[in-house]
Amino acid sequence: MAGELPRPRKRPKQSRSAELVRAIREACIRILETEGPDRLTTQRIADVAGVNIASVYQYFPNKEAVLADVYEERLQQLADEATLEFTRIWKLSAQSFAGTLEAIIGMEADFLYQLYQISPDFYQRYHQALDVRERVNQRTQAESNPSWADWFALFLSQHEASVRAGDRDMQAFLARHTLESCLTAALRERPQALKDPAFREELLALLLRYLLAGQA
Structure with a gap:
């Protein structure tokens, strides 16, 4: 299936095996950071x-599967970071409408760029399977918290006096998908924009013009 993430042959079950897989994962990261993606091979990872290269093949069929494992670990770390950041955003949401949107844009753009930087070609190919927002969504709902979609609609209702009249669920849907589409387009066409303050400011202005009452 196109876009399906490469998988390891098996998962380690003992602490010694887990240490071996961690060493393989860390070697992959080190090669990408110091030598570049062109130097990434299973033999180089083993070195x-x-x-021994047989130890790499015991757990991973190829270098793409090692990379996928690197991404899976990073996604879990980002999900942890997002949980903490959402606590701050939740508090901010009662104080500042624009500030909350700015924080959301910043967090999502930062996460996307961090994932992109690990291995640009790999992430461009598999980014739909490496959706940090979906991982966070799964975690928050497992803890009986609102989904991202439900929370955003509640956020708009919380600022009833500022947000223009209309169907809150529809507005939340359009605003969320506008944000997602702009970030995805930036990732595909101009990844450096994700860390550009001017891009983030324009995206914030776009959302504010749509959502706030009295905006041209």
């Missing part, structure tokens, strides 16, 4: 990890 940097200090293991």
